[in-house]
Amino acid sequence: MxxxxxxxxxxxxxxxxxxxxxxxxxxxxxxxxxxxxxxxxTSNATATAQNNSQPYDLTLMITTNNNYNSTIGAQPAYYVVTGTGLGSSGNISLPAHRLIKLVIFCYDNGTAPLLNPQYTNVSGTQNGLETIDNNDNVNSSQGTTGINIVGPQNVTNVNASNIAHTFTIPELGVNLPIPPSSTVTAYLMLNETGTFTWACFTGCGYGPTGQMGAMDTDAWMTGSLTVS
Ligand SMILES: [Cu+2]
Incomplete structure (x- = not known):
């Protein structure tokens, strides 16, 4: 027992x-x-440490295969390109009083109507310019013996029929029209500190003629931007 x-x-x-x-x-x-x-x-800011004597790099990417809502399907969204991959664009931090090199890769190959014709104009950048690369309409033309490729183009304005999105900070007077399937580069200096709103001002996501939803949502086609 x-x-x-x-x-x-x-x-x-x-x-x-x-x-x-x-x-x-x-x-x-x-x-x-x-x-x-x-x-x-994690990570919605640029991950790599930056050298203060060089322009501050902010690289953004517009991708298209993002599901905002399963009934609507894929919609375009802005991302911050970081040292470890794509981060949220919902709250972008930038230094004040320092030259910023802004590069935007747009993988969206479609155009969208503008909410206002003023957004065809580049503003708030060094010399009022942006540089466009890779866009079919801006950087190439059909010649008699084939396609003529032209190099990067510095422009002050983009034709309304050739805009996919904009990167706009209304309170700071910054506007960059972004052609479809392009790379856009601009330099800017922000001398006002504070928290602002950035947004896209095409009808890509908002209202009955857009895809709805995303345009008004942080980290899609809008977000906040802190300058300090
Ligand atoms: Cu947009």
Whole structure:
């Protein structure tokens, strides 16, 4: 009787220890998965340290395959390109009183109507210019023997029929019209500190003629911008 009880106690102890081991293994497994997902979600600012004697780099990317709402499907969105991948554009931080090199990669190949013709004009940048690369209409033309490729074009205005999105900071007078499938570069200096709103002023996401929803949502076609 005593022997059977001892064996029973040993079995119970081993059983409890087994549950404990399973919990530890299971928990550490969960922890690993959690840390991986945190890595992909974090960072909305430029990750790499920047040299103060050089222009501050802000690189943005417009991608199209983003699902805002499963019933609407894919919609375009701005991202900040960081040292570790794409980050949220919901709250962009920029230095005041320092030259900023802004590069925007637009992977959207479609145009969208402007909310106001004023957004065809480049404003708030060095010399009122932006430089356009890679756009079919701006950087190439059909010649008699083939396509003529022209280099980067410095422009003060983009034809309303050739705009996919804009990157606009109304309170700071900054506006960059972005042609479809293009790379746009501009230099700017922001001397006013504070928190502002950036937005796209094409009808790409807002209202009944747009795809709705995204235009008004932070980190899609609008967001805040802090200058300090
Ligand atoms: Cu847009």
């Amino acid at each position: 005593m022997r059977n009880t001892s064996i029973l106690i040993v079995i119970v102890i081993l059983f409890i220890a087994g549950i404990g081991m399973g919990y530890v293994v299971g928990f550490s497994g969960q922890k690993t998965v959690a840390s991986v997902s945190v890595t992909t979600v």
